[in-house]
Amino acid sequence: MKKIILLFVALILVSCAKTYDPLTGKTTYTLLPESQEIKIGQMYVPLAIEQNDGRYPDKEVQEYISQLGQEIAKHTPRKLNYKFYVVNTDVINAFALPGGFIFVNRGLILALDKEDQLAGVLAHELAHVNARHHAKFLEKMYGMNLLMNLAAIFAYQTKYGNVLMQFGGLGAQLLSLKWSRDQESEADRYGVKFAYEAGYDPRGIIETFYIFKKMDKIHQPEWLLTHPLPDTRIKQVKKLISQLDLNKPLKEDSPRFHYIKNKLEKTKPSYDLYKKAKIKLIKEKQITEALNLVNKAIKLYPQNNAALSLKAHILLKQEKYSEAVKYAVKAAQIDDMFFRPHFFAGYGYFKLKKYKESIKYLTKAKSLIPDFPDTYYFLGRDYEALGNINQAIKNYEKALKLTDGKRGWEADAKRRLQRLLGY
Template sequence: MMRKLVLLVVALLFVSCAKTYDPLSGREVFTILPTSEEIKIGKMYVPLAIDENDGRYPDKEVQQYIKQLGEKIAEHTPRKLDYQFYLVNTQAVNAFALPGGFIFVNRGLVLSLDKEDELAGVIAHELAHVNARHHARFLEKVYGMNILLSIAGIFAYQTKYGDILMNFGKIGAQLISLKWSRDQEREADRLGVRFAYDAGYDPRGLLDTFKIFKKMEKVKQPEWLLTHPLPETRIKEVKALIKKLDLNKPLIKDSPNFHRIKNKLEKTKPSFDLYYKAKEKLAKKKKLAALELLNKALEIYPENNAALTLKAFILLSEDKFKEGTQLAVKAAQLDELYFKPHFFAGYGYFKLKKYRKSIDYLERAKELIPNFPDVYYFLGRDYEAIGKLSLAAKNYEKALKLTDGKRGWEKDAQRRLRKILGY
């Protein structure tokens, strides 16, 4: 009996696996998570990653530079995916990737580097994690097939969300801050050095980046080192890898483009520094001081979408709905993937009794991050206000299912839901 049970389990596992081609080894392999589903999951978490890192840097030229640099390196990777590259506003010195080929470079990282080959080395390293399927393997190991397909189903709007939304934020937080093992880092180093070199960049740029991080570590450890440990043995292994390459051929060390982009970031850095000081003041409940700092930040850089969003939040919390909503709308227009300003705009329009405009922004916010309970509550209020009671009821139900019970609107949502359903 036990033998039959074991055989059944093995058979089920085999059926649940998909056969795919491993471009690194050239062999056929079986995987629980097919590439198509891996991409869907990665894409699902892009807005969460953007929101957690204060939005995308609001300059098309900067974004285009990161995109072109990333694509140039990605051309030399064996996994042929539709890679996407983003520069996000956070000052943290870091870069990271999501499953399926979504690569994030932090503003703080670019500001800490001196040459283009250093940035190329970091991007190549993140591409290596994707090509080695490190994120996908983490998901396969920690979560079962059902939950992974449910996440992908949320993105494809093929499920009714179900209980998977309860785990959405937890999974996203893990993906954004994955800590790699020594073997995974060794593999990513090996591949990353190769990718950068094949793309024409001096692979020693990665070693120069390591040196910069080591110097910074004496003051404050860069966030990249928290997720990418850097023992001396790893540095020695990278040096050994590079020694095997022909370093006499023409290799790109730097470019005017890198310095033009970095100069743009340096000019707007004072604005973002003021934004982070404002966040600190707000955490201490000093709203007036925070507003003064944000006003200075926006004088320096009017398109600072992180500052616009935080100022909108403060104004809305002070019942200044018209001005707060206008700022949120501007921030949302600067970054269509940034959740917070979309939610704030929706909330502001609700307070202004412009329910259809509120619905537009809240529905978009729901698409971006589908597990935020307040979005559903205010959508319920909007739909109820325009007489669409069945939609109102569905949103109240979802809000009550997702809430932690500390939002302040739970009793009102329950009362309104009972009235709609007639009990």
Template sequence: MRIITFLILLFFTFFINSCTTSNSNKPFFTLIPEEKEIELGKLYTPFSIDEFEGLYPEEKIQNYVNNVGLKIAKIAERKVPYKFYVVNSGIINAFALPGGPVVITRGLLLQLDNESQLAGVLAHELGHINARHHVKFLEKQLALSMLLQIGSLLVPQDLTGEILLQLGQVSASLLTLKFSRDQEREADKYGFLYAFEAGYSPQGMIEVFEKFKKMEKKRPPEWLSTHPLPELRIKEVKEYIATFRPTGILIKDTQKFQEIRKLILQTKESYDYVENGKKAYKDGRKEEAKNLFERALKLYPKNTVALIYLAKLEMEEGNLNKAKEYSECSLKYDPNFFTANIISGIINFKLKNYESALKFFEKGKSLIPFNGVSYYYAGRTYEEKGNFNLALKNYEKALELGPKNEPWYRDCYYRYDKLRRF
């Protein structure tokens, strides 16, 4: 009886605290209130950026895209901390995260011809956030017991390994989340309204959709895998726009967009060398890969992806000081690049710079607390320093989090078992 009473009280507590208002101004019930949704978005942002090869290292371009996004976001009903990021990946994609973050790839920016097209893409992703589509997905994925514990995500490293493990399992799903046809229609309508009311030509969104349909016949963009685009959807958007009969002066393009596009095009050849270098590295042709990454760097010295691969190659060859130079240079351009922090930590560990190594691994934990690799290498460092108690704690958390198929996992279990018996 007590359990039933507790559950009823819990239900009404969530109901009172979690009813919010959607774009249609109709209240709906959600187990994840807005403040927790925002924290989840913050938690998943470093993981999402890392999955798409870090931030594009040009502040001017980051600021421009963020300003365009914020201009549109002012129209949106939900007043959450919106933030727009450009990532290095050449994949043609854009996606939103819960509670405000929006990510667009360098590859997609290269496909756009004018600012109204960019506005259409960003506005569509804002539509998903304002319709709280991510929250509906998360409520299906996360257990109620876990929802009760995610209020303190500002210090996610203090959460239990089990909670972090579940959060990590959800993270990959968010990046490949396929919205329903009705959800896409909803995001299309909100996206059109936001872009239009921000002063942009609605044709921008239509032009992007038509570009993607042409690509679908040859090499479908990654965006289509999570945002299905049947012919009917394009027809519906055109009909919806026609009902508004937009008139007056609407923004089709700006000089600023063309300046930004020119800057991105100037780095394209460098990133093309990186793509070829990655293939060579994967195939074991390391000398060829190294040559390609070096050529990429000559063309664009800020290419953080090339810098990280060169750091890995030099480390594998035992040239630790050279590897350290490359990794530190990468972090100069992108201090919150998770992969760069882990590689820098490993290099410093191998150089026996244990205090420096720990700083990088602790930064890794704070960026992506649900990936066990930071804890494993922190454990290795503490073990070398003779602090076996802290080593054991880090190994234990690394084993909880995994992933179990990572090369370090078996060694972590061996070391944990050995110290536990010690």
């Protein structure tokens, strides 16, 4: 028993990487090296995009947020390849993934009044990344298991096992982490510092807090669910800001922020109609009414990739496969990181018996979100139709391993697999 304990301790010591923490200036040990932290973050970017209805389809909006974020990131000690994304959802939130992937919801920008408020939120999310809060969560929750399975996670295209089964569960945790008071205090401290050093008025984050608190009386902003905001926190941030020299030149409110916000306001009616159409389809099962609403949404804003994807979904339900594929392909072209339209295009092409085209889109869908079982079932059908038996077998096996048993195709997949294996 003593030998086992010693061996376990030795394994932990070997696994811990000695590293320099640029935030504190101290040497520290980590189970999760920075390179692997970044890979995990990259792996969950498409899932975050999918869960938030795709990326906002306007290059100017994306570039503005990226440039603003990069300007602040220059003043952070972790020199990562930061990426910033604006996503379509109207939920008032911003969040980060491990390794420097920052997401800003369309609804958050619409809720703010000035650029320094937005800068304060971005600085706060960058502070979570620089304090390695996501990485520390992974280390605490998964520890040695995480280390042992990392290679399999990163090779998920060919190796599955239990790791792929955990893909969605881990993603759900990363996308809805609720920070502790200590973590929020640390993120506030460094967020104020980063925004101030980048030339933004740090009082912008205080103004944002009050905007959120005012909204909280009607409907709690999503940001408050993951970033608790007690009055003591506001007092602490005010104290931090009082210690800064606010007489130094700070950036004035940017006309570009208002230009970008105005662009979002112009497309808001389209997204509001999309949201209503989604409710009609999913909750109320009213297909005709959903289609009418989504047609209006697309007419108002033809680049609304969320609405285009929903129309493709409705048309697939109506078995209008040629028309469905047209809308799915357009949405996929607008956002090549959006899983939903790629899957819909692949499924539509399968129903049209255009198997090579189906494989193209389903393979892309699989690379974006690797644990969706339907993708593998229809890939199996495609490959079987083309006579590629080995690939058909592999995909049926993966589909059956990943399914929850409630997809509707399980019995067919088993029969096909048994026949192909010669049982």
